[in-house]
Amino acid sequence: MKKLILLFIIPLFFACNPKEEVDLIVYNANIYTVDDDFPKACCVAIKDGKFVAVSENADIYKKYKAKEELDAEGKTIVPGLIDAHCHFYGLGLNQQVVDLVGTTSFDEILDKVVAFQKERPSDFIRGRGWDQNDWEEKEFPTKDKLDELFPDTPVALRRIDGHALLVNQKALDLAGITLDTKVEGGEIVIQDGKLTGVLVDNPMGLVDAIVPQPSRAQQIQALxxxxxxxxxxxxxxxNDAGLARSTIELIDSLQQAGDMSIRVYAMVSNYPENLDYFLNKGIIKTDRLDVRSVKVYGDGALGSRGAALKAPYSDKPGHFGAMVTPVDEIGALAERIAATDYQMNTHAIGDSANVVVLRAYKKALEGKPDRRWKVEHAQVISMEDFDYFKLGIIPSVQPTHATSDMYWAEDRLGSERVKGAYAYKKLLDGAGIVALGTDFPVEQVSPFLTFYAAVARQDLDKYPEGGFQMKDALSREETLKGMTIWAAYSNFEEGEKGSIEPGKFADFVILSDDIMTVPVSEIPNLKAEQVFVAGKKLK
Known part of the structure; x- marks a missing residue:
């Protein structure tokens, strides 16, 4: 009789405790969860776009049954990767102009422009990606040959960092630029009493104003x-570092319609009409769009000698670079933004620009904890200014800038000043976190190149031997955190993404190899084999 009762109770128990049905179980994986203790797991259960369970063993099947299962075949899974500083919309627009990345001479640029114009004739020729530092003659080009080739068609070719523009005479005429034109915060380059066609930083806006705007169809295609x-x-x-209201609204509409799945942290471009609208409206937050920050430009770029330095450039006596946004205006902006819930994220390359921004942040944020304001790039810092980052200010840096600039950075800065440049480990020691990005399309999109540059600090030919200023290299764990949980924290999003934990969005990537153990030299060759956003496979 007791046996009969027992046989009756057991099925009744399981009937009362049925397994919870989930949408997907991923098993047989090497999962780096990137939560507080950085443990590993083998299985996850996903329901309604979020992780509901993470397990170190197959016990996950005792509680859950799945509509679908995925055998990861022992491959490595990491949280969905976050690019903490890029130009997402700009990358898309670049697919519609002449691609000049990797050109090794001005003649090669001319050949590409001519070929592009023959294939896709345009009334206004645009291109991006040249870098005179990659040429044998490392000087700015001039417009003379462009004038010969395109006397009646305006041409505007943007430098890879976006902080210099080469235009022909037709474009200068349409923009109203002459030898007498004056613009603060940059340079109209003049040589032998003539316009060279090179514009650095703010003067570029005169040409930008006459460039035909893309149609809505072109904007959607770019995104x-x-x-x-x-x-x-x-x-x-x-994290798109600088968007207009119209582009942000277009992104939102595409996401809401289900036509765009990637999540976007949108920094509002620092224009009066944008600030008046967004600062008054307040934070805008959906599952896929987060608008709560303002992107400000402090200075220009080191490669075009537009970065603002405390002392003259070592390779250009008497030249200090320039502030794109005046010092007093940065201070006023900081005070205005601090009075709202918005974050201030400021581009600062040179040591002078960095200290201006850091001082403005310190003053504006006094008595306002946990605002998580960022210095974008934080590229050249005087040794006495690193302590500012202990105040809760977050450095948002791009490791591939170090490996792109290392060939000429010391020429620009000198042997002493360069020691405070690309100092990611020192920044981490002060701030406690670093948010990592690429700045694409200034650099390549690949986060694996970011990872490699942060850890190895070498180019793909393993130069320099031993790495560039290795005292500031990051460990693999620090680098992965910088591309996931720390980047999420910098966006106030650590509660919903950045690690593989129950309750967070099921954003994750299955890699071709183990990024934490593969030989360093093989990191750039890693692939994202499968990519999931909200538990849905998108690749």
Missing amino acids: KDAERISLDYGLTTV
Whole structure:
């Protein structure tokens, strides 16, 4: 009789405790969860776009049954990768202009422009990606040959960092630029009493004002192209460093309609009409769009000698670079933004620009804890200014800038000043976190190149031997955190993404190899084999 009762109770127990049905179980994986203790797991259960369970063993099946299962075949899974500083929309627009990245001479640029114009004739020729530092003659080009080739068609070719523009005479005429034109915060380059066609920083706006604006169809195509490229590399969230209201609203509409899946942290471009609208409206937050920050430009770029330095450039006596936004205006902006819930994220390359920004942050944030304001790039810092980062200010840096600039950075800065440049470990020691990005399309989109540059601080030919200023290299764990949980924290999003934990969005990437153990030299060759956003496979 007792046996009969027992046989009756057992099925009744299991009937009362049925397994919870989930949408997906991923098993047989090497999962780096990137939560507080950085443990590993083998299995996850996903329901309604979020992780509901993470397990170190197959016990996950005792509680859950799945509509679908995925055998990861022992491959490595990491949280969805976050690019903490990029130009997502700009990447998409670049697919519609002449690609000048990797050109090794001005003649090669001319050949590409001519070929592009024959293939896709335009009334206004645009291109991006040249870098005179990669040429044998490392000087700015001039417009003379462009004038010969395109006397009646305006041409505007943007430098890879976006902080210099080469235009022909037709473009200068349309923009009203002459030898007498004066613009603060940059340079109209003049040589032998003539305009060279090179504009650095703020004067570029005169040409930008006459460039035909893309149609809505072109804008949508740009966003979809950028999403496709980003997802292909395992990026599930991108921080776009500077967007207009119209572009932000277009992104939102595409996401709401289900036509765009990637998550976007949108920094509002620092223009009066944008600030008047967004600061008054307050934070805008959906599952896929987060608008709560303002992107400000402090100075220009080191490669075009537009970065603002405390002392003259070592390779250009008497030249200090320039502030793009005046010092008093940065202070006023900081006070205005501090009075709202918005974050201030300021581009600062040179040591002078950095200290201006850091001082403004310190003053504006007094008595306002946990605001998580960022210094974008934080590229050249005087040794006495690193302590500012202990105040809760977050450095948002791009490791591939170090490996792109290392060939000439000391020429620009000198042997002493360069010691405070690209100092990611020192920044981490002060701030406690670093948010890592690429700055694409200034650099390549690949987060694996970011990871490699942070850890190895070498180029793909393993130069320099032993690495560039290795005292400031990051460990693999620090680097992965910088591309996931620390980047999420910098966006106030650590509660919903950045690690593989129950309750967070099921954004994750299956890699071709183990990023934490593969030989360093093989990191750039890693692939994002499968990419999931909210538990849905997008690649």
